[in-house]
Amino acid sequence: MDICRIRDRVFRYFYYFRRGHSTYFVYLISFLNFIVIQYRLLIEKIPFLEYFFQSLTIFAVVFFATYIPVAILIGWLDVKRGAVPIEGALLARVNPYSQALLKALYLIADGKNEEAKAVLRPWIERFGTGHDSGKAEQN
Numbered sequence: 001m002d003i004c005r006i007r008d009r010v011f012r013y014f015y016y017f018r019r020g021h022s023t024y025f026v027y028l029i030s031f032l033n034f035i036v037i038q039y040r041l042l043i044e045k046i047p048f049l050e051y052f053f054q055s056l057t058i059f060a061v062v063f064f065a066t067y068i069p070v071a072i073l074i075g076w077l078d079v080k081r082g083a084v085p086i087e088g089a090l091l092a093r094v095n096p097y098s099q100a101l102l103k104a105l106y107l108i109a110d111g112k113n114e115e116a117k118a119v120l121r122p123w124i125e126r127f128g129t130g131h132d133s134g135k136a137e138q139n
Helices: 003-043 046-051 056-081 084-094 096-109 115-125 132-136
Strands: none
Touching: 003 046, 046 115, 056 084, 056 096, 084 096
16 A cells, blocks of 8 residues: 555545544534533522522423524524525636536537537546446545
8 A cells, every 4th residue: 555545545534534623523512511511600699590490401401492493494594594505606617627527517518519518528537437436435
């Protein structure tokens, strides 16, 4: 196994780690931290609130029952009417792969298939067609 393949594998594993950590574990840990801190600093210090939330479990259930639907609603609004459509358009403008795909689609619509292939050829040569991605993953 040559040094380039080892480096690629290390970077791929590091990418998988970052995805798993930032997408899943960070949320779980932040929820648990928030619940414990708020319970200790807020609920246990205010008798009125402690009457309603007599245990950390009750507070956690009420928190999740309230927080998750509100977060879903805010996420939905952001995707439908917020920053997501604008971010997608901006990312497509600066992504050379997206630019090449759009140019190729335009050329295909004009019947210029060979020119479209020429635009996509560097990407195919660099990354392959996707048919052999399973082999690269196993190495």
